[in-house]
Amino acid sequence: MEKRMLINAVEPEECRIAILENNVLEELYIERSSREQIAGNIYKAKVVNIESSIEAAFVDIGFKKNGFLHVSDVFVSGGGDEAHTADNGGRNKPQREPYKIRDILHQGQEVLVQVTKEGIGTKGPSLTTYISLPGRYLVLMPDVPRHGVSKKIEDEEERQRLKKILAGLNPPKNIGFIIRTAGALQTKKEIHKDFHYLIKLWKNILKSSKEVNAPAPIYQESDLVIRVIRDIFSMDIQEIVIDSAPVYERTREFFRMIMPKFERILTHYTEDKPLFHKYGLEREIEQINTRKIPLQRGGSIIIEQTEALVAIDVNSGKFKEETDPEETSFKTNLKAAKEVARQIRLRDLGGVIVIDFIDMREESHVHAIEKVLNDALKRDKAKTKTLRMSKFCTIELTRQRVRHSLRDVLFEECKFCHGTGYSKTVESLCLSTMRDIKFAIPSPQIAKVEIMTDTSVANYLHNQKRKQVIEIEETYNKKIHILGVPNYGIGKVEIKYLNHKDEPVLLNL
Numbered sequence: 001m002e003k004r005m006l007i008n009a010v011e012p013e014e015c016r017i018a019i020l021e022n023n024v025l026e027e028l029y030i031e032r033s034s035r036e037q038i039a040g041n042i043y044k045a046k047v048v049n050i051e052s053s054i055e056a057a058f059v060d061i062g063f064k065k066n067g068f069l070h071v072s073d074v075f076v077s078g079g080g081d082e083a084h085t086a087d088n089g090g091r092n093k094p095q096r097e098p099y100k101i102r103d104i105l106h107q108g109q110e111v112l113v114q115v116t117k118e119g120i121g122t123k124g125p126s127l128t129t130y131i132s133l134p135g136r137y138l139v140l141m142p143d144v145p146r147h148g149v150s151k152k153i154e155d156e157e158e159r160q161r162l163k164k165i166l167a168g169l170n171p172p173k174n175i176g177f178i179i180r181t182a183g184a185l186q187t188k189k190e191i192h193k194d195f196h197y198l199i200k201l202w203k204n205i206l207k208s209s210k211e212v213n214a215p216a217p218i219y220q221e222s223d224l225v226i227r228v229i230r231d232i233f234s235m236d237i238q239e240i241v242i243d244s245a246p247v248y249e250r251t252r253e254f255f256r257m258i259m260p261k262f263e264r265i266l267t268h269y270t271e272d273k274p275l276f277h278k279y280g281l282e283r284e285i286e287q288i289n290t291r292k293i294p295l296q297r298g299g300s301i302i303i304e305q306t307e308a309l310v311a312i313d314v315n316s317g318k319f320k321e322e323t324d325p326e327e328t329s330f331k332t333n334l335k336a337a338k339e340v341a342r343q344i345r346l347r348d349l350g351g352v353i354v355i356d357f358i359d360m361r362e363e364s365h366v367h368a369i370e371k372v373l374n375d376a377l378k379r380d381k382a383k384t385k386t387l388r389m390s391k392f393c394t395i396e397l398t399r400q401r402v403r404h405s406l407r408d409v410l411f412e413e414c415k416f417c418h419g420t421g422y423s424k425t426v427e428s429l430c431l432s433t434m435r436d437i438k439f440a441i442p443s444p445q446i447a448k449v450e451i452m453t454d455t456s457v458a459n460y461l462h463n464q465k466r467k468q469v470i471e472i473e474e475t476y477n478k479k480i481h482i483l484g485v486p487n488y489g490i491g492k493v494e495i496k497y498l499n500h501k502d503e504p505v506l507l508n509l
Contacts, residue, residue, distance in 0.1 A: 003237045007225055007251070008275050009244040015224045018281055019232070025284050026379075027232070028346050030409055031224040038063075038115045038125060039403050040134075040221035042205060045127070046214040047109045055101045058124070059113060062215035065124035069113065071101040073128035075143055110214045112205075118403040121307050133198055133205075133219075136230055136258050137183035137191050140198040144176040152181040162191075169195050175202070182234065194258075226254055231381065233259075243269040288346050289407055293339065299332040301340060303347070305407060310353045312340055329358040330365045337369050341376030350382070350401025357393045370395070416491045423491035429453070430460045433493050434468060440497055441476050445505045449480045450496040457493060458484025 001021055008016040013034065019027040031037060043061040047069075050057050057074075058066040076099055105111070117126035133140040147166050149159045162179045165188045171177050177198075183191060201219075208218050221227060225247055229240075242248040248268045255263040269275050276282050287293070294300050295317075302313045314336040316328060340355055355373075360366055366389050373395065377384050386397040413419045424432070437449060451461070461469065461482050469480050497505040 001236070005229075005233070005237050005240045006275055006279060006281070007240065007242040007244075007247060009225065009242065009247040010274075015247075016276070017224065017228050018276070018279075019237075020279065023279065025281060025346065026342065028285065028288070028406070029224060029228055030406060032409060035404070035409065037118070037221070037224075037403065039118050040115060040227075041217065042112065042114045042131060042219035043067075044209050044212055044214045044216045044218055045111055045113045047105050047107055047111065050102055050105060050107060052100070052102055057101055057105050059111065059127055060215045061113065061115075061125070061127070062217065063119075063124070065119050067113065067115070067125045067127040068123070069105075069111075069127045069129070071099060071104070073116070073126075073130060074099075074101070074104055074111075075129040076104055112209055112218065117401060120401070120404060120408075131205075133201055134180070134231065135194040135198045137180055137186055137194045138198055139178045139180060140202055141176040141178070142202060143174055145173055146176040147171065147178070149179045150181045150183070153179070153184045155184075158184055165191055171195070172199075175199075185235075225251060229254065230258075233262075235262075237265065239265050239267055241267045241269050241275065243275040288343070289410060293343060295332065295335045295339060297335075299335060301336050301343070303343065303349075305347075305349065305405065308351050310349050310351065312343075312353065312355045314340075314355070314357045316358055326361060326365070329360050330362070330368070333357045333360065333365075333369050334372060337373040338376050341373060341380070344377075344399060345380055347406045348382075348403070349405055350399050353397050353399060355395045355397070357389070357395065359393045366393075416489055426456050426460050429457050429491065429493055430465060433457075433461065433495065434465060436495060437472065437480065440507050441472055441478060443497075443505070443507065445499055446497045447478060447500045448498045448502070449478065450498065451480070451482045451493065452485060452488065452496075453483075453493040454488040454490065455484035455486050458482050 002023070004020045006018045006020065008018075013032060015031050017027075017029040018025055045059040045061045045067065047057050048060045048066055055071040057069045059069050061067050111129055112131065113127040113129055114131050115125045116128050119125040130144065131142050147163075149162050149166075153159055153162070162183060166177060166179060168188070169177075169192060177195070179191070205219050212218070222230065229251065233240075240251070242251060245268065248266065252263060252266055255266065271278065274282075276285070291304070292300050292302050299317045300315050302315065304311045304313075314333060316332045336357065343349075344353065357369060360369070370386075370389055374386055377386065377397075380399070383400040384397055386395065389395050414421075417423045433451065433453075437451075440446060441449065451458075453461075469482070472478075473480055497507055499505050
């Protein structure tokens with residue numbers, strides 16, 4: 001399998017990273033400089049409010065929106081630095097008894113927190129006091145004295161080898177380490193280097209936290225390029241192509257320091273044709289955000305995204321490869337299951353996702369679709385949890401939401417339809433305008449009415465409603481001016497009520 005990573009960073013406002021497998025886009029990461037990414041950052045924060053009803057605290061980290069810290073994300077310890085561990089007023093309780101938020105935090109208290117999820121919509125960022133610092137091969141976890149190996153490393157012999165290496169590092173008693181998937185087959189020297197880097201980093205974070213007052217940033221995650229290479233890079237990637245000279249040099253320095261033997265796979269792209277155009281990605285990225293995604297040889301999936309839930313509908317369309325309806329449904333669902341998992345990754349969809357497959361009767365077909373979907377989701381870096389297919393052939397799953405979805409990064413809500421995708425017809429707008437005028441015109445304060453709207457609505461009022469407008473003017477002896485403005489805005493009608501001095505009259509309609 002040919003696997004390649006493309007890094008497009010020539011535009012200073014945006015960085016894009018694509019991972020291709022046999023020239024098929026499988027993963028996409030986009031970051032804009034206008035949208036500050038704070039997931040993974042560490043802050044010295046101050047508790048501003050305790051909400052016992054939801055067992056959570058709202059914490060000031062220096063942003064407009066306070067962070068959300070649930071009691072389950074608060075590390076409880078009998079002692080230690082208050083800036084890192086919550087003061088355990090209830091530490092004599094049995095471990096099995098759940099703590100109350102007021103037992104471990106109080107208003108004005110300073111805590112060291114890490115952002116686990118970006119603020120989405122009206123919600124602030126989600127926080128935890130369980131700090132974790134990822135390196136290339138290890139993850140450091142302060143105050144969690146547990147050591148282990150990633151579950152994704154399944155070879156038992158390799159797991160035992162890595163555990164021996166980890167034990168030989170003699171980690172501090174109050175710090176835990178997990179060997180990441182990338183640590184598989186790595187030498188003791190490489191893991192040892194990562195170990196010392198993380199220990200030094202944590203000491204610097206603790207030192208910084210003691211020197212500043214809350215709220216203050218303590219540690220900032222790496223930029224997108226270094227972060228993706230650190231977390232996503234694997235030995236089966238044959239080439240990394242970068243179109244920006246400064247980013248190429250910075251990436252090369254990172255490889256020299258962390259993975260010198262892989263520096264040879266870096267390529268600086270200098271052709272005139274833009275990098276993503278060369279590999280045919282621009283059109284595919286545009287199609288990622290469409291509502292309907294066609295499947296090979298017929299069929300399609302439709303994706304509807306809301307703030308907390310995503311609905312995905314599978315349609316057979318013109319797919320008629322099999323004469324048996326059951327086989328047609330099964331083959332369409334097989335194609336859809338793989339594409340659904342791919343689209344979830346590419347769009348970075350999170351929260352609750354409901355997939356409505358085409359109805360099938362055969363139990364073996366149901367199990368096959370569940371297996372294909374689960375296998376396709378295994379490569380996803382975000383945590384997912386999938387339920388069994390229901391009797392209505394729907395599958396529900398949840399996917400970890402860490403940052404904004406791709407749609408929220410690339411698009412903004414339409415100011416006319418407010419995200420519904422629908423706007424009133426010209427006829428509906430005119431009828432609504434006429435009702436408003438009839439309601440307001442009898443007021444003695446009003447001497448004149450001015451209507452400003454799109455030319456299509458203005459023409460309808462002048463032609464279809466001309467007789468009614470004249471009748472209203474003659475009945476109340478008041479003037480109604482209708483002004484059509486090209487491209488004024490779909491669904492937008494502005495009505496001004498003026499007095500005899502041409503001053504606006506405010507009415508409560």
